[in-house]
Amino acid sequence: MAELTLRLLGYVSLKSAALTRHESAGGTTILCEGASFVWGVGGRSFPEQLQERLQKAGPGRAFRVINKGVPGTNSAQMLATLPAHLKQYRPDALIILTGYNNTWNNAAAAVPTTEYPAFGERLWGWSYIYRLGRLLYKGRERTYKSPDSECALNNESWVYRQINADELAEAGPSINKTAAPECAEAWSPEKLTTQQKNKLSSIYKNKTNLLLKSGKAGEALCAAKAAFELAPYDADAAARLARLYSKFSLHEKALRTLKATEGYAASTALAPAYGEYYHANGDYALSAEYYSKALKTPQAASAFNYAGMIAAMTAAGQRRQAMSEVKKAEAIFPDSHELATLKLRLHAELRQYDQAAQLFDALKEKHRFQAYASYFGTMLRLGEYARAEKAASAPAQTPDVEPLLYLARTYSGAGMPSREEKMLRLALERSPENAEALVMLGNLKEAECEPGEAEALYGKAQASAPKYWGGYYAAGTLNLKRGNFKKAAELMGKALDCNPPDTLDPDLLGYYYREEQYTPQAGQPRAIGIIYPEESVPMLTPLAKTLLSRARAYAFGGETAKARTDYILVLEKEPASDRFHELAGLYKNQNEREGLLSLENRIPGIRTNPQYIAFKCSLRPDQSCLSQVKESGDGLKRDLSQAVMLARKAGVKAIILSSYPEHSPEPIAQAAQNAGAFYADIETAFRSVFRTRADYIARDNTHCNTAGYSEMAEVYAGLLAEPLGLKSEGRPPFGGRP
Numbered sequence: 001m002a003e004l005t006l007r008l009l010g011y012v013s014l015k016s017a018a019l020t021r022h023e024s025a026g027g028t029t030i031l032c033e034g035a036s037f038v039w040g041v042g043g044r045s046f047p048e049q050l051q052e053r054l055q056k057a058g059p060g061r062a063f064r065v066i067n068k069g070v071p072g073t074n075s076a077q078m079l080a081t082l083p084a085h086l087k088q089y090r091p092d093a094l095i096i097l098t099g100y101n102n103t104w105n106n107a108a109a110a111v112p113t114t115e116y117p118a119f120g121e122r123l124w125g126w127s128y129i130y131r132l133g134r135l136l137y138k139g140r141e142r143t144y145k146s147p148d149s150e151c152a153l154n155n156e157s158w159v160y161r162q163i164n165a166d167e168l169a170e171a172g173p174s175i176n177k178t179a180a181p182e183c184a185e186a187w188s189p190e191k192l193t194t195q196q197k198n199k200l201s202s203i204y205k206n207k208t209n210l211l212l213k214s215g216k217a218g219e220a221l222c223a224a225k226a227a228f229e230l231a232p233y234d235a236d237a238a239a240r241l242a243r244l245y246s247k248f249s250l251h252e253k254a255l256r257t258l259k260a261t262e263g264y265a266a267s268t269a270l271a272p273a274y275g276e277y278y279h280a281n282g283d284y285a286l287s288a289e290y291y292s293k294a295l296k297t298p299q300a301a302s303a304f305n306y307a308g309m310i311a312a313m314t315a316a317g318q319r320r321q322a323m324s325e326v327k328k329a330e331a332i333f334p335d336s337h338e339l340a341t342l343k344l345r346l347h348a349e350l351r352q353y354d355q356a357a358q359l360f361d362a363l364k365e366k367h368r369f370q371a372y373a374s375y376f377g378t379m380l381r382l383g384e385y386a387r388a389e390k391a392a393s394a395p396a397q398t399p400d401v402e403p404l405l406y407l408a409r410t411y412s413g414a415g416m417p418s419r420e421e422k423m424l425r426l427a428l429e430r431s432p433e434n435a436e437a438l439v440m441l442g443n444l445k446e447a448e449c450e451p452g453e454a455e456a457l458y459g460k461a462q463a464s465a466p467k468y469w470g471g472y473y474a475a476g477t478l479n480l481k482r483g484n485f486k487k488a489a490e491l492m493g494k495a496l497d498c499n500p501p502d503t504l505d506p507d508l509l510g511y512y513y514r515e516e517q518y519t520p521q522a523g524q525p526r527a528i529g530i531i532y533p534e535e536s537v538p539m540l541t542p543l544a545k546t547l548l549s550r551a552r553a554y555a556f557g558g559e560t561a562k563a564r565t566d567y568i569l570v571l572e573k574e575p576a577s578d579r580f581h582e583l584a585g586l587y588k589n590q591n592e593r594e595g596l597l598s599l600e601n602r603i604p605g606i607r608t609n610p611q612y613i614a615f616k617c618s619l620r621p622d623q624s625c626l627s628q629v630k631e632s633g634d635g636l637k638r639d640l641s642q643a644v645m646l647a648r649k650a651g652v653k654a655i656i657l658s659s660y661p662e663h664s665p666e667p668i669a670q671a672a673q674n675a676g677a678f679y680a681d682i683e684t685a686f687r688s689v690f691r692t693r694a695d696y697i698a699r700d701n702t703h704c705n706t707a708g709y710s711e712m713a714e715v716y717a718g719l720l721a722e723p724l725g726l727k728s729e730g731r732p733p734f735g736g737r738p
Contacts (some may be wrong), residue, residue, distance in 0.1 A: 096658065345378045475491050476492040476495060488553035502543040551563045
């Protein structure tokens with residue numbers, strides 16, 4: 001489902017002044033809970049349009065419709081945040097639309113954290129842009145403009161809705177920890193000799209490293225699991241798997257993995273993994289203690305472990321002690337850039353800015369991206385924007401724009417478009433035909449609803465660098481949003497002719513995925529944490545993204561055969577891609593859909609794709625499928641029943657459990673019937689009102705456009721009319737009390 005594409009959400013601090021004013025003034029509040037269909041991906045959200053309808057039906061009354069949709073979340077994650085929402089908003093009515101994501105997101109509700117990420121995670125080869133995105137920022141700026149008829153580009157999915165501070169405050173805990181993938185068994189350990197197991201385990205450990213460096217955390221977890229199962233006595237294999245389990249918030253599994261190896265390995269061999277585990281769980285003192293224990297043995301006295309201990313001390317607020325340890329470690333490992341970047345950060349946090357600047361200048365000569373990540377990220381986190389910009393724009397012997405572009409990407413990830421634009425303008429002053437800067441500025445202008453200027457910038461990028469794929473890709477994406485499908489496919493073809501990278505550049509990932517980020521609302525005094533793009537599954541390489549965009553252009557343009565070919569190429573590149581459902585939607589009759597199952601022979605990895613599994617189950621429901629569906633359904637019904645109970649205890653007058661426009665999970669209707677809640681039959685409403693699917697579907701081929709969300713608002717308004725004492729417009733509601 002397209003929920004998975006909504007990868008880059010973050011945390012911001014709560015802002016309650018407006019809410020307090022509203023509550024003191026009285027009025028009727030409707031709370032809307034769920035995922036992307038509530039948030040409004042694809043068009044003007046139904047909560048926004050519902051408020052307009054209620055205001056029209058009840059002139060003179062004050063209505064407030066609260067949109068608490070968080071894209072990508074499942075029913076358990078919705079339930080985890082509901083009590084706080086009920087207490088905060090004290091709603092008169094509650095609308096819940098959740099459950100679709102339960103098919104792929106099986107994560108339990110995550111525990112919010114605002115701490116700086118574990119240092120060990122930062123040493124695994126993740127993108128530096130990623131690491132910057134996880135830093136803490138102050139001084140948020142304006143958001144993207146609200147959409148108007150021109151900005152919509154004749155495409156309802158091209159909508160940048162203002163995001164409330166309290167929406168994003170809870171988006172992070174729910175969405176940034178993706179469900180761990182299901183791993184296919186590809187070996188039989190019992191049939192191998194110990195020597196063969198050790199050799200194969202070593203291969204899987206190397207594969208884990210390569211996958212991590214490519215940003216493929218889900219596949220890396222499966223490789224690490226294979227390595228450990230082959231050699232459970234290997235402390236290194238256990239440590240790798242435990243780190244990845246922690247990454248997916250599977251902390252209990254991480255701890256069990258380490259405990260299982262204790263009988264085979266010396267305790268000091270596992271100490272660094274325990275240190276990282278406790279850091280991830282917020283016990284920084286214990287984390288530092290384990291790293292310190294590891295450092296007492298010569299074989300574990302590495303720069304990595306010193307860095308882990310120092311990071312734990314820093315997170316615990318022991319900065320001066322951490323600085324002392326950095327100096328000791330540097331005497332042993334004078335060439336360690338990991339220690340140097342930590343020292344740079346500590347200088348800045350201790351407000352020793354001159355020393356930080358000097359270290360930055362020295363570090364960037366040999367390790368420029370590490371230097372950019374540490375210096376720019378720390379300065380932004382401290383609100384020292386002027387210092388970051390001064391360092392990025394320092395005169396160079398050659399027209400160097402790299403630090404300016406890096407800082408621009410960092411500002412982009414932080415949701416600070418005016419500062420991003422400032423850096424891009426400076427870069428273009430130095431290098432007027434820099435294609436990357438032109439494309440980035442074009443992206444920014446698109447997001448600010450200036451498509452004409454964006455198109456001109458993309459054209460200039462193509463002219464200045466005709467062999468650069470990015471200019472064609474950006475222009476193609478713009479045309480796809482406008483509905484110019486033939487032109488979009490042509491431009492994507494030109495981008496493919498330029499051989500876009502088939503790997504993920506760890507230093508540019510933030511740029512590749514900029515279009516999928518969201519920005520916080522203007523005027524926030526402080527923000528606590530931001531985005532976790534590496535934890536979204538899966539990430540597509542530039543080549544795969546270009547193929548996917550051309551596939552969509554072909555599909556919307558009616559060239560089904562060509563679209564199918566490109567979708568299959570995408571799945572070959574990324575078998576776990578969350579775009580399988582788009583391919584399946586191009587196969588209409590039963591025979592064609594049955595034939596799609598033959599993809600298993602061409603793409604074996606697709607067997608663990610959650611969307612493919614659900615598709616296969618719909619065609620051939622064997623016992624394992626039925627049990628999986630039942631388990632998912634039972635969980636959804638349980639979560640919804642508990643949500644209704646909580647709402648009733650909170651005094652909510654009307655509770656609506658809703659189906660989806662194209663999907664009516666049976667547990668939703670069952671939960672509504674059992675609890676005596678209203679049931680909104682959205683699927684039936686859409687079939688009755690719309691003549692074709694194109695009338696209500698957004699360009700992402702999954703969500704609603706504005707017309708679709710308008711019909712949803714109409715259904716909910718009809719169900720709420722009686723309990724809220726409003727006049728009905730006469731149309732019988734689709735649904736009611738079952």
